[in-house]
Amino acid sequence: MSVFDDAVRRGLNKIYDAAGVPAVFTDRDANESTVTVLVEYNLGVYGEVADVSGMTAAISARKTDMAFSPRRGETYTVNGTVYTVDSVITETELEHTAITA
Numbered sequence: 001m002s003v004f005d006d007a008v009r010r011g012l013n014k015i016y017d018a019a020g021v022p023a024v025f026t027d028r029d030a031n032e033s034t035v036t037v038l039v040e041y042n043l044g045v046y047g048e049v050a051d052v053s054g055m056t057a058a059i060s061a062r063k064t065d066m067a068f069s070p071r072r073g074e075t076y077t078v079n080g081t082v083y084t085v086d087s088v089i090t091e092t093e094l095e096h097t098a099i100t101a
Helices: 003-019
Strands: 021-026 032-040 057-062 075-078 081-091 095-100
Touching: 003 032, 003 057, 021 057, 032 075, 057 075, 057 081
Parallel strands: none
Antiparallel strands: 021 032, 021 075, 032 057, 057 095, 075 081, 081 095
């Protein structure tokens, strides 16, 4: 891993440490895992990447917490609110971002 990659990873971890919230991810088989997520309610920033009409939030999770991408119908529960995954809109080496309803 390069010095740049290390710096990006450290920076992303700092963002999750400062702004991340605990969530319970539930997969299709009802397996639950605790993850730290970033929740974005201003979906206008994703309007050119995906159809966000009728969606509630974009939820990002680090791949160190979730090795596999979330699939449609799986859920994140954040502060008692259940967000159902519609689709993954971005995926990098470090994180997944899904649009949820």
